[in-house]
Amino acid sequence: MNVVHHNAAGSGFLSPTGVEITFVLVGLVVLGAALVTVTTRQLVHAALWLVVALGGIAVEYLLLTAEFIAWVQVLIYVGSVVVLLLFGLMLTKAPIGRSPDADSENRWVALGVALAAAGTLVWVVADAFRSTWIDVHPANGPGATAVTGSSLFRFWVLPFEALSVLLLAALVGAIVLSRRRPEGRDR
Amino acid sequence: MNDTLDALLRLVAVLVVFLVLPLLVGQTEHKVMAHMQGRLGPMYAGGFHGWAQLVADGVKFAQKEDVVPADADRRVFQLAPAVALLPYLVVLIAIPVGPHGFVGEAVDAGLFFVLAVMGVGVLGSLMAGWASANKFSLLGALRSAAQLMAYELPMLLAAASVAMAAGTLSLPGIVGQYHWWWTLWQLMGGLVFFTAGLAELQRPPFDMPVADSEIIFGAYTEYTGMRFALFLLSEYAGIVVLCGLTTVLFLGGWHGPWAGSVGWLWTLLKTAVLAFVVIWLRVSYPRLREDQLMKFAWTVLIPVSLAQIALTGVVKVVTS
Amino acid sequence: MHLIYPAVLAVLLFSIGLYGVLARRNAILVLMSVELMLNAVNINLVAFDRWLGDGLHTGQALTLFTITIAAAEIGLGLAIVLLVYRNRGSSDVDRLTDLADPGRPLPEQRAPGGTAAGDEKAEATA
Amino acid sequence: MTLTALAALVPALPFLGAAAGLLLGRRAPGFVRPLAVLPTATSFVLAAIVAARQGTGPATDAAHRLTPTGSVPIDIALHLDGFAVLIALLVGLVATCVQVYSLSYLRDDPRYPSYAAVVSLFTAAMLLVVYTGDLMVLLVGWEVMGICSYFLVGHYWETEAARAASIKAFLVTKLGDVPFLIGVFALAADAGTFRITGILSTASAGGLHHPTVIALLLLAGVAGKSAQFPLHTWLPDAMAGPTPVSALIHAATMVAAGIYLVARLLPVFTASAAALAVLAAMAAVTMIGSGLAALAQDDIKRVLAYSTIGQLGYMAGALAVGNRDAAVFHLLSHGAFKALLFLAAGVVIHAAGTNSLTAMSRMGNLAKRVPDAAWTMGLALAALAAVPPLSGFFSKESVLRAAEHAAQGDTAHVPAAVGWTVLVAGLATAVLTGAYASRLFLLTFLGSGPEAPDHGKQPVPMTAVLWVLAIPTVAFGGLAYRRLPDWFGGAPLGPTLTTGVLGTALALVGALAAYSAWRAVGTTRAAVPLGAVVENADADVEPALVEAEAIATHKEVYGDIAAADDPGDPGRLLLGPLHGAAAHGFRLDAAYGALFVRPVLAATSLVRFLDREVVETWVKGAAGAPNLLGAAVRKAQTGNVQTYLGALLAGAVVLAVLVAVGG
Structure with missing residues (x-):
């Protein structure tokens, strides 16, 4: 049987342009899910949309050939953090259906600040990296588990222990x- | 083009396996339990040895009305079975069956991938439990979430021990490194892994989240028909995945006589034996209490798995 | 790939998280938004790691650290939120105003009977 | 032990005693009395040994430099010569006597521990001043004495008089100390050293650039410490302290320090004729003025205080005519008999229950109640009036002889006019001294009227001390005047015929005048009823309490601490119209009040107005504005974390934009 080893799920199938297009599409999904997360009035739905956003980010990591990070993302975020968040929501009696007051009175201020921050940062980033390219194709890139592991336990041991x-x-x-x-006893 | 076709073929094969094996396990469970408990009911359908019982079950599920409770969160309620089932399908892709690339897709960090994706399955339980708008469902969901959190750690640690021993995270790689004495060397880890896996699947004796006599099937209380069948299917798919993983990690996968040609058979055989053990356990053991369950995870499994890691490390250093 | 894609994605994700942190009322939703912001940072780290390609893999190592710290943060954060909920029957951020200038009226009650039920719950769990 | 080490121990012992007394005073009351007496007594013995070993030999110098100062060096230096060792001996004797006397005098005083410790400290400071060879170290002792006198004079701080007197003593001496400090610095700047030997050699070599200025600055300090006109006013008021303290201050320590300093630095003064002239004028005014004032005082201790001022004037006069041997001779003999006078006065006050001469003169049999005090006081008063052959006669004659010598122009550097001034003033003072000494004795012990209250026998320590001090009072002058020149290395000090006869005759004239005046007004005295005796006839009450009460009630009875409106007072007859002014120290305090106090008070009220009405307005405004601002800002404190965070992040965005645009 003709065996093809792909070092990263996904990227091996796609041409550079394909990676780029996929990245943008998944990015749009991520952004959309994130937007719903912060705007929906159904608390548990917010958590579920967060799952979508985080999973999308894991895919983005795969596209950036950071495979190990991607699986860590799935394991920790989707598998644990979101479960904990759901746990918390349920323990604090999250209602089914829309909560009329999911957002506080600050939402217009928040919107202004967020838009200003987004505008500023996009402008700065676009200005700074107008002509910067990254190469996501090379085989056995920095995302391979062995490479990540050896760098983590060779150069980053002390922070790791900390x-x-x-x-x-x-x-x-x-x-x-x-x-x-x-x-x-008193609390 | 050839690559794409190859990949497509593999995916189809995995899908087929996914559709067949869990049903087989389900049928086996019916039969084995019937024999062990001396129950006659499942022996009638279809005449010989009740062969059509599974078909009858399927028909029954399909006939039932798809009820969604009035106060439920409809979309989440409907989505939950899929979320519970899909991770096992995805995981199956990475489990190697035989040597020479007899695997859906050789993922570099396969072990990690498998564990990560399996962890997502619990979301299905949580979603189902919360969306049912039923207090028993919610209790069941909370229990399963707590159980998953508690047993994820020993499972990861046991798997890490194997990965240390093999020096790779790739599942085919691990099987390739296998020697027969590994089974003894990694015995503690294997037991921990298998036990923790059972707990994650909420199989007896770790089935408090769905304990019918306590909380009326927990998260699945409000489910009927096909959706309930999907949950059942995810449970059996889980058994397949767990047994397959245990086989690959601790029992040497395709290793055995004439591994070159019939390796895949060895894998399936070992998986089947383990699946039988799972069913056997269900019949033999009473259910643990919730606090006993937690205590078992934190005071037995985690220390044992840590000891296994230490042992692996020592042996690794000594032999290298 | 153009570096600007991950960079802009990170920026927008960060801003969305920022909005969530500032606008959400439920403390757990605020925590979710914090997670979004952290993830935006992670995307940046991974992308720049890929761009710089240094031998230390600083970006990826830092990403792992961030994820770990985020997990710790969510655990502690939830513990605090649950404690607050147990004591007050509410986890609304804008009602935790004990440090405010006294004599200022609280925001309107959550929902009819909501606080009362919360208090019962608080007593029941306490 | 070496001479230097012994000498160093002399001031160190009382100091350690004081420290130990202050530390242990409350916790171990049993140690307080031994700690008060023993170090001082040991120090006296050591001073005697030092004096014996130093003897008439050349001066001993020892110095230790602790650390370099960068400019003019400061040494821990000892300088032992005839002056130093003898004065130290006097200090040790008087201090020991005072401590022993205080044992009884302040028997039950609750503040005795601190009192005794401060007296020890006072003694240590004076001994330091006497022994040191470095002006800076001398200054340390000088200032310690100032603060100690403040504490001791204010011992009865419950009484208004004591509080006022202690503050006055402190402020007035400080007033002199400021120019003194400047003078010391100027001196050191010219000489390049603080060592006294170095300064003296510079001075005698003519190396001082501004001798007059320096001498006058130093004189200010001396006038303050030694109570010379015009800074003498604190001394009479300081009588509000306990009697032993008065004895200590007047006889041996504080006031002697100024004279001693001028004696040590005499070459600096003789370098400037102007300074000598000022000193002579100061001495003359002090002598005559204090003599007149003493004649008018009602309080027995104030009489003695003015007499001290007068005797200090004699010493200053001796210094003005350039004869320090005579000055120190008089200092020594005066120390002995003045200590005796004060201690005896303490006994008398205790016995009489009052410190008012007016009251005592109407009290019969006081002499019989306190025979020891009467005898010793009589001797000491005779010595004060320079009756031969008591020691006061010899020392005073040495001063007069020096003045006569200078008046004839035989002393180098000293103008004849200075000599004449001192001589005339000294002779005039001799008359006055004889008069007020007689008046004091007559009024005190020869009064008639109801019996003095009976307190039983006076305590032995008190009377014993009197007799101990009576020995030098009688014998010191006669025995010492031939030997002292060897110790001082100077001119002979014996009396000459002219001045001796003249001085004695004048003193007798004064005494006779006082006696006849006393006889003349005797009937008036009998006729005019009373002046109250402080009724505190309780025998068990300790002497100090009697005195404190006497001081506290004096004003209520007589209206004034200095004078009583008594027609039976011979001083009134003798002084005539001058009496009122003399009783109040020639109204110098009033003059000071008008000249300095009132302008200062006016200035303070102006400052107070400026502070309260002008500055305060701004301060209040400064406080009010933030208050208003705070109220405005407080509105922003909603307690809503998200609002805070929103504002914070908005600020961050603005900053980022600014940086991006600006950078």
Whole structure:
């Protein structure tokens, strides 16, 4: 059987232009899902649209040949973070259907700030990277797991360990915060 | 063009496997449970040994009315079975069946890919439970989410141990590195992986989220007809995927006599044996309590899997 | 690929997240928006890693770190939100105004009976 | 032990005693008395040993430089010569006597621990001043004495008089200290050193650029410390302190420091004839004025205080005629008998229950109540009036002899006019001294009237100390006048016929005048009823309390601390129309009040107005404006985190745009 090893799902099938077009299309999906996430009045729907956006971002990582990151994205974000968020929504009695007050009174200010930020940043970014190209084709690129792993454990060991301590602290913190005090003692 | 055709063919093959194997497992479960529990019902349909029972079930599901509760969130309610089922289909692509590229798509970080995508399946349960607008459903959804969170970690750790041993994340690569003594070396990890997998599938004895005697089938309470069938199908597909993964990771996949020619048969055989064990466990063990379940994950599985990782590391360093 | 695609995607995603953080009322929705912003940063990191192609793979390593920190942040954030909800029966950001100048009226009540039910819940869970 | 180490121990011991006393005073009351007496007594013994070993030999110098200062160096220096060791001996003797006396005098005083510690510190500071060879170190002791006198004079701070007196003592001496400090710096700048030996050699080599200015600046400080006109006014008021303190200040420490300093730095002064003239004028005015004032005082201690001022005037006069031997001789003998006078006065006040001469003169049998005090006080008053052969006679004659010498133009650097001034003033003062000494004795001990209250026997420490001090009072002058020139290395100090006869005769004239005046007004005294005796006949009450009460009630009874409206007072007859003015120190305080205090008060009220009405308005405005602004800004504090964050991010965007456009 003729075996073809593709180093990254997706990119191997596509020509450079194809990658570009796919990237833009998926990007539009991501943006759309993100927009719905921040505007929908149904709380759980927001979380589900967030899944779409995050999954789309994982695909974008694949297109950028960062395969390992992509799977981490799926594992952590889609598999855990969103589940936690849904968990939180359900524990705080998220209603089914539209909440009339999902947005606060700040929404017009928020819209202004967000639009201004978007405008400024797009302008700056477009101005800065007008003629910059990245090569997403080379085989066995930086996204390969082996490469990422060796760089992570060779050059980034110290930050990695520091991160472990941070995670431990977060774990302890979350436990302390969510533990119920025994009866008779003040909160 | 040849590449595209090749890829297309593989996808079709995977789809076929996905449609066939879970049904086989379902039928086997019927029969095995009937025999073990001395139940006569499933032995009648179709005459010989009740061969048509599965077909009858399918017809029954198809006939039933597709009910959506009035207060439910319709779209989410309808979407949930698909979300529960699809990840297993995607995962099947990456599981190698035989040597020489007998696999849907050899993903570089295959192990990681598989675990990541399997984690998405729980979203289906959550969506179903919440969208049903039923307190039992919500409880079931919360339970399954908690269970998934708790068992994801030992499962990942056990898988990491194998990846360490093989020095690769690619599933065909792992099988390629296999030696027979690995089964003993990685025994603890294998048991942890298999147990945690059972828990993620919410199979007995880890089936509190769907415990019918406590919360009336949990997240699936409001489901009827084909949608309910899809949930059942996702459960059986999960069994297939879990058994296949365990086979690939811990039992050597296609390794066996005449592996070059009938390797795929070995894989299927081992998977089938494991599937039988899953069914067997369902019949033999009582259900754990919710707190026992959590305690089991945190105080038994995680330490054992960590010990396995330590052992793997030590052996790796010593032998290299 | 033109670097501007991921860059602009990141910018727009970031701005959407920004809007969400500022405009959403429910604390968990705010957390979601924060996740969007973090992801926008991650896209940037990955894209620039690809562009610079340095031997350290700084961008990807940092992305992994960001994801990890985001996971920790969501855990702690949810714990805090749940605690707030348990104590107050509401997780609306704009009602957590204890630090405000006293004597200013609270925003209108959430929904008829909503707070009362929340209080019951708070007592039940406390 | 070396001489230097011994000498260093002399000031160190009382200092350590003071520190220990202050630290332990509250916690270990049992240690307080030993800690007060023993270090001082040991220090006295050590001073005696130092004096014996130093003897008449050449001056001993030792110096240790702690750290370089960058410009004029400062040394921890010792300079031991005849002047220093003898004065240190005097200081040790008086301090020991005062401490022993205080044991009884302040027996039950709750503030005794701090009192004793401060007295020890005072002693240590004076010893430091005496022994040191460096002006900067001397200045340290000088200032420590100032602050100690402030504490001690204010010991009875419950009374208005004590509070006012302590502040006055502090401020007036400080007024002199400021120019003094400048003078010291000017001196050091010219000489290039703070070492006294170096300064003296520079001065005698004519190396000082502005000797007159420096001498006058130094004189200001000396006038403050040694209570010379016009800065003497604090001394009479300082009588509001306990009697032992008065004895200490007047006899040995504070006031002696100024004289001692001029004696040490005499070449600096003799370099300027003008300074000598000023000093002579100052001394003359001080002598005569204080003599007149002493004659009019009602308070027994104030009489003694003015007499101190007068005797200090003698010393200053001796210095003005360039004879420091005579000055120091008089300082030594005066120290002994003046300490005796004050301590005896303390006994008398205790016995009489009042400090008013008017009251005492109407009290019978006071002499019998306190025979020790009466005898020793009589001796000391005779010494004060320079009756031969008591020690005061010899020392005073040495001063007069020096003045006569200068008046004849025989002393180098000293103008004859200066000599004449001092001589005439000294002789006039001799009359006055004889008069007020007699008046004091007559009014105190020879009064008639109801019996003095009976307090039983006076405590032994108090009377014993009196007799101890009586020995030098009687014998020191006669024994020492032949030897002292060896110690001082100077001219002979013996009395000459002219001045001796003249001075004694004049003193006798004064005494006789006082006696006859006393006899003349005796009937009036008997006729005019009273003047109240402070009724506190309780025998157990400690002496200091009696004195404190006497001071506190004096004004209520007589209207004025300085004078009582008493026609039976011989001083009134002798002074005639001058009496009123003399009783109030010639109204110098009033003059100061008009000249300095009132303008200052006016200025302060102006400043207060400016502060309250003008500055305060701005301050209030400055406070009000932020208040208003704060109220405005507070409106923005909604408590809504999203609003804050929105504003923050909007600001960030604006900044980014600015940077992007600007950069």
